[in-house]
Amino acid sequence: METDGRPAGRVTLATVAGALGVSRATVSNAYNHPERLSPRLRDQVLATARELGYAGPHPLAATLSRGRVNALGLVYEDPMSFAFSDPAAVLFLQGVSEVCEREDLALVLISGGPNSAVARVALVDAVICYCDVPIEGSLAAIVDRGLPFVVVDGPRLPGAGHVGIDDRRGAAAAARHLLDLGHTHLGVLAMPLVDDAWEGTADLDRQDRARYRASRERLLGYREAVEAAGLRWSAVPVEERSPYGRDAGRRAAAALLARRPRPTALLAMSDELALGAMAAATDAGLAVPGDVSVVGFDDVPAAADAHPALTTVRQPHREKGRRAAALLLRPDPGRDEHRLPVELVVRDSSGPPPWR
Amino acid sequence: METDGRPAGRVTLATVAGALGVSRATVSNAYNHPERLSPRLRDQVLATARELGYAGPHPLAATLSRGRVNALGLVYEDPMSFAFSDPAAVLFLQGVSEVCEREDLALVLISGGPNSAVARVALVDAVICYCDVPIEGSLAAIVDRGLPFVVVDGPRLPGAGHVGIDDRRGAAAAARHLLDLGHTHLGVLAMPLVDDAWEGTADLDRQDRARYRASRERLLGYREAVEAAGLRWSAVPVEERSPYGRDAGRRAAAALLARRPRPTALLAMSDELALGAMAAATDAGLAVPGDVSVVGFDDVPAAADAHPALTTVRQPHREKGRRAAALLLRPDPGRDEHRLPVELVVRDSSGPPPWR
DNA sequence: GCCGTCTACTAGACCGGTTCAAAGACTCGC
DNA sequence: GCGAGTCTTTGAACCGGTCTAGTAGACGGC
Numbered sequence: 099m100e101t102d103g104r105p106a107g108r109v110t111l112a113t114v115a116g117a118l119g120v121s122r123a124t125v126s127n128a129y130n131h132p133e134r135l136s137p138r139l140r141d142q143v144l145a146t147a148r149e150l151g152y153a154g155p156h157p158l159a160a161t162l163s164r165g166r167v168n169a170l171g172l173v174y175e176d177p178m179s180f181a182f183s184d185p186a187a188v189l190f191l192q193g194v195s196e197v198c199e200r201e202d203l204a205l206v207l208i209s210g211g212p213n214s215a216v217a218r219v220a221l222v223d224a225v226i227c228y229c230d231v232p233i234e235g236s237l238a239a240i241v242d243r244g245l246p247f248v249v250v251d252g253p254r255l256p257g258a259g260h261v262g263i264d265d266r267r268g269a270a271a272a273a274r275h276l277l278d279l280g281h282t283h284l285g286v287l288a289m290p291l292v293d294d295a296w297e298g299t300a301d302l303d304r305q306d307r308a309r310y311r312a313s314r315e316r317l318l319g320y321r322e323a324v325e326a327a328g329l330r331w332s333a334v335p336v337e338e339r340s341p342y343g344r345d346a347g348r349r350a351a352a353a354l355l356a357r358r359p360r361p362t363a364l365l366a367m368s369d370e371l372a373l374g375a376m377a378a379a380t381d382a383g384l385a386v387p388g389d390v391s392v393v394g395f396d397d398v399p400a401a402a403d404a405h406p407a408l409t410t411v412r413q414p415h416r417e418k419g420r421r422a423a424a425l426l427l428r429p430d431p432g433r434d435e436h437r438l439p440v441e442l443v444v445r446d447s448s449g450p451p452p453w454r
Numbered sequence: 455m456e457t458d459g460r461p462a463g464r465v466t467l468a469t470v471a472g473a474l475g476v477s478r479a480t481v482s483n484a485y486n487h488p489e490r491l492s493p494r495l496r497d498q499v500l501a502t503a504r505e506l507g508y509a510g511p512h513p514l515a516a517t518l519s520r521g522r523v524n525a526l527g528l529v530y531e532d533p534m535s536f537a538f539s540d541p542a543a544v545l546f547l548q549g550v551s552e553v554c555e556r557e558d559l560a561l562v563l564i565s566g567g568p569n570s571a572v573a574r575v576a577l578v579d580a581v582i583c584y585c586d587v588p589i590e591g592s593l594a595a596i597v598d599r600g601l602p603f604v605v606v607d608g609p610r611l612p613g614a615g616h617v618g619i620d621d622r623r624g625a626a627a628a629a630r631h632l633l634d635l636g637h638t639h640l641g642v643l644a645m646p647l648v649d650d651a652w653e654g655t656a657d658l659d660r661q662d663r664a665r666y667r668a669s670r671e672r673l674l675g676y677r678e679a680v681e682a683a684g685l686r687w688s689a690v691p692v693e694e695r696s697p698y699g700r701d702a703g704r705r706a707a708a709a710l711l712a713r714r715p716r717p718t719a720l721l722a723m724s725d726e727l728a729l730g731a732m733a734a735a736t737d738a739g740l741a742v743p744g745d746v747s748v749v750g751f752d753d754v755p756a757a758a759d760a761h762p763a764l765t766t767v768r769q770p771h772r773e774k775g776r777r778a779a780a781l782l783l784r785p786d787p788g789r790d791e792h793r794l795p796v797e798l799v800v801r802d803s804s805g806p807p808p809w810r
Numbered sequence: 811g812c813c814g815t816c817t818a819c820t821a822g823a824c825c826g827g828t829t830c831a832a833a834g835a836c837t838c839g840c
Numbered sequence: 841g842c843g844a845g846t847c848t849t850t851g852a853a854c855c856g857g858t859c860t861a862g863t864a865g866a867c868g869g870c
Contacts, residue, residue: 110826121850126828136848153598157575158523159826162514163855167577169562177555182548192538195563199533204576205563206525209555219513220560221523221577242509405761466856477820482858492818515856519825 109152118146129155161221169204170194170423171222171245173236175229176341178209183343185398186368186415190228190250193419201427210236218243224426226250227258230310248425248434250418251312259431261422261438265312268411268440269319269365272393275409275442276363277327281391281451285354285361286320287347287371289313290340297346299353300338316367316395335361339371347374348381355382355390362390362451369394369401369410376404376447387449397443406446413440465508474502485511517577525560526550526779527578527601529592531585534565539699541726541754542771546584546606549775557783566592574599580782582606583614586666604781604790606774607668615787617778617794621668624767624796625675625721628749631765631798632719633683637747637807641710641717642676643703643727645669646696653702655709656694658687672723672751691717695727703730704737711738711746718746718807725750725757725766732760732803743805753799762802769796 115122120143127134128143135143147154161167172194174181181187198205208216210229217236225240225247240247248259276284291300291308308314321331337353339346347370354361355378366372372394379386386392386406394401397412417438425431471478476499483490484499491499503510517523528550530537537543554561564572566585573592581596581603596603604615632640647656647664664670677687693709695702703726710717711734722728728750735742742748742762750757753768773794781787 108826111828112826122827123829123850123852124848127849130828134848139848153600154574155828156826158514158518158577159855160575160828161577161855162518162826162857163828165855167514168572168575169577171560178551178561179548179555182544182551188538188544192535195534195538195565198563199535199565199570202565202571204527204572205534207551207554207561207563209551209558214555215558216524216560218510219516219524221514221517221525244509400756400759403756403759464856468856478857479820479822479859480818483819486858490818495818511858512856515825516858517825518827518856519858521825 109150111152111155114143114147114150114152117150118143126155167204167221167223168202169206169222170198170426171206171208171220171225171240173208173210173217173225173227173229173240175210175235178207180341181207181228185370185400186396187228189398189415190419193416193421194226194423195419196416197420197423197427208236224431226422226426227252228422230312246426246431248422248431250422253311254435259422259425259433260435261418261425262436263413263418263438263440265315265440266319266322268395268413268442269316269367270323271319271440271442272395272409272411273320273323273365274327275444276365276391276393276448277323277329279363279391279448279450281363282329283359283361283363283451284320284324284334285351285357285364286317286334286336287350287354287364287366287375288317288336288338289342289367289371291317291338295340297339298337300336302332304338305336313367320365342368342371344370344374344377347371348378349374351375351378352381355379355384360390363448364390364392366392366394369396369398369408372408372410372447373400373404376406376408386447389452391448391451393448401443402445404447409445409448410443411440412443414438465506467508467511470499470503470506470508473506474499482511523560523577523579524558525562525578526554526782527562527564527576527581527596529564529566529573529581529583529585529596531566531583534563536697537563537584541756542724542752543584545754545771546775549772549777550582550779551775552772553776553779553783557779564592580787582778582782583608584778586668602782602787604778604787606778609667610791615778615781615789616791617774617781618792619769619774619794619796621671621796622675622678624751624769624798625672625723626679627675627796627798628721628751628765628767629676629679630683631800632721632747632749632804633679633685635719635747635804635806637719638685639715639717639719639807640676640680640690641707641713641720642673642690642692643706643710643720643722643731644673644692644694645698645723645727647673647694651696653695654693656692660694661692669723676721698724698727700726700730700733703727704734705730707731707734708737711735711740716746719804720746720748722748722750725752725754725764728764728766728803729756729760732762732764742803745808747804747807749804757799758801760803765801765804766799767796768799770794 111122111125115125128140206222208220217239228250230252250261291313337350339350364375375392394408394410397410401408401410421436467478467481471481484496562578564576573595584606586608606617647669680687693706695706720731731748750764750766753766757764757766777792
C-alpha cells in the first residue's frame, strides 16, 4: 500500500511537534492562532509539516473538541433522490446552498425515512427539515440529539423554527380565479393527503383525515373559494396521487376528464401535477384553455415555459431555502416563524369555460 | 469541575456509566455490541440512558475513534448553488444520492472555488469531484488530506477514479446529423473554453487554448465531422458564453443568427444553450427547424418537453452519478475508469435546411 | 479438587486534536 | 536592581467515544 518511502504510521500533530521538538499546542496554534506564535517558529512549524506531508489538523478531531462541524443538515422526508426530481425542491435546495456558500458551511443531505440511520449520526450543527410530516423517523433522531432545527412547510413544532407559506390563501386565489372566469365544474389534482400511498378519488371523509399540512390547507383553500361562490364542494372531485409527479398528474387528469359532465377547469396542487394534466388534456384531444383550464401551484421554471404557459400560484421556493438556512445561523432559531407571501400568476392556461 | 453551579452538565457515556456503576465500555457496548452484554444489564443501561436523556453515542466521537464518517463529499467547481440551476447537474446529483441512500451514507455538498474553506474541513470519507478543471483550489485540499476521490467529466488524475463520456464522439454525431441533412452553414454555441469568464466569438487560437476538457472535446468532435464532410472549420463561427445558461444561449444564438449568410443549423454544447437558441430563433421570427435547425447536448428532461422537441445527444447523467458514488465504495477507486455511452436522439428541432 | 472454558464485564490506551492557566523570557520604567 | 507588563510557549485536561487485552467468577469434566 505504501507508495513511497513515506514514514509508516499516520502523520499527526504530534508527529510534527516531535520532529521539531515543540509541544503539540504550538503546532496547533500555528494553524489556528498564527498570531500567537513568533513568525519564525510558525514558519518552521509549517515548513516541517509540509516536509512530513502533514495536511493540517484533522477536521474531525478539531471538531470534536470545538463542538462544531460547520455543516447544515437537510432532511427530506422521502428518499433524497426524489427531491432532485421535484423542481420545487431543487429551487429550495438552491436557496439553502446559497447561504451555506456565503457562510462557508457544508450542506449535508440526509435521507429521511424511519429506517434511515443517517439522521442519527450525520455530522451537522443544525438541521432543516424540509418535510410536511409530523415528528417521527429521522426527525425524532434530530430531536433526541438536541440539534437546533427548523421545519419548512410542515407543522409548527415546539422549539423549532418554522418557514412556510400561506397555502390556504394561495389555493383560494387559484380557485377564485377560475370561478371568476365562470367555471362551475372543477376538478382537483391532489398531492397525497394521508401517508398511506393510496391513490384514487378522495371523498370528504378522507379529505377530513388529511395529514399533510400543505395538502390539507390547499384543499381548504379551494373549498373556501368554491363555497364562497355558492357551489357545492362535495360536487368537486378530488383525485389524489402518490407519488405526485408529472406522470401522476397525467393519470389523475385523465380520470377527471373522463367524468361526465367533464370538468372545465382543473386545480392542481403542484405545477408538476398541472403539467401532467395539460399532457392529459392533449391526450384527450382537448385544448387548453379552450376546452379545459389548468391552474398549478408553485410556479417552477417549467411553468412559464409550458405551452400554453401555466397559470399558477407563485411561492418563493428559493427564498424559503434562504430563510430556513439563515434562521439556523441565529443563536436561537426556536421561536421564529416566517410566513412567506404567495401570489397568483395568470398566464395562458386558464380562460373562460367553453360555451355549451 | 464537577456539576456544581452548572445547570445540567452534558450527558455522556460516562454519565450513564456512572449512574449505573458500570464501565463506559459497557455502555458503549449496549449500543454497538448488544450481544456482548447480558440482556438484563443491557436493558438497564438503555433504561438509565433514557431516564437521563442520553440520546446515544455522540456520532462525532464515535467517528473519531472509528475513523469513518459515513459520508460522501461532492465538490462542484462553481458555487454549489449553480449546480441546482443546471438540470444536468441535478440529474447527476440524483444518481449520487440514490447510491448514498442505498448505502445509508450522507451526501455532503461542498462548494468549490479556491477560497472555500469547506473542502479543507468537510467531514467526509471520500469525494466526488464533479468538475472539469485541473487540480486546484478545493481539489488540492482533498488531495492533501489524502481522501479517495473520483473525477467526473474532468481530467484523468493520478490516483483518482474517473467517470466520463465520449464527448468528442457525441459531438461528432450531432454535427454529422446536421451535415447529413444537407446543412452547410453551421454555428456553434459553446460553453466556456477557458476559465477567464470571457464572452464572444472564439477564434481558432482561442479554440486551441481550450482548457475545459468537455468543451475542448466537443469542439473537436464538431470539427472532425465538419472537416470529414469536406467543409472548412474556420468558416464555422463559435460563440462562447459564460455562464452558459439558457439566457446565454439566447444571446449567443441571436449573434449567430444575425450573421450573413445566416447559419441554417446551430450546434449547442448543452441543452440549456440549445433551448436558449430556440428562444432566440423565435425572437428573430425564424421557425425551428424550418428556418434553422437546433441540436443540443445532454438530453435533459426539458429537451423532450420543448416545442419543438429538441434533437440532442443523450448522456446518462444519473448513471454517471451512480457510477461515481459506487466507485468510491470500493476499496481502491484509484485505477478505475468508466466511459459511459452517448447517443444521438433525433427529435423535431432538426430538419433539412430551407430551400434557398 | 484441579484445570480448562465461557461468559460478562472492566481498565486503560487511543482517536487527533483544542484550550487555558501558568511558566519563562524579555522589555521597560524608575 | 526590581517589580510590572508583554510575548511566547508549554503541560495537562478535555472532547466523547471505541477497542483490545485481560480479569473475575460460574460452570463442567474427570
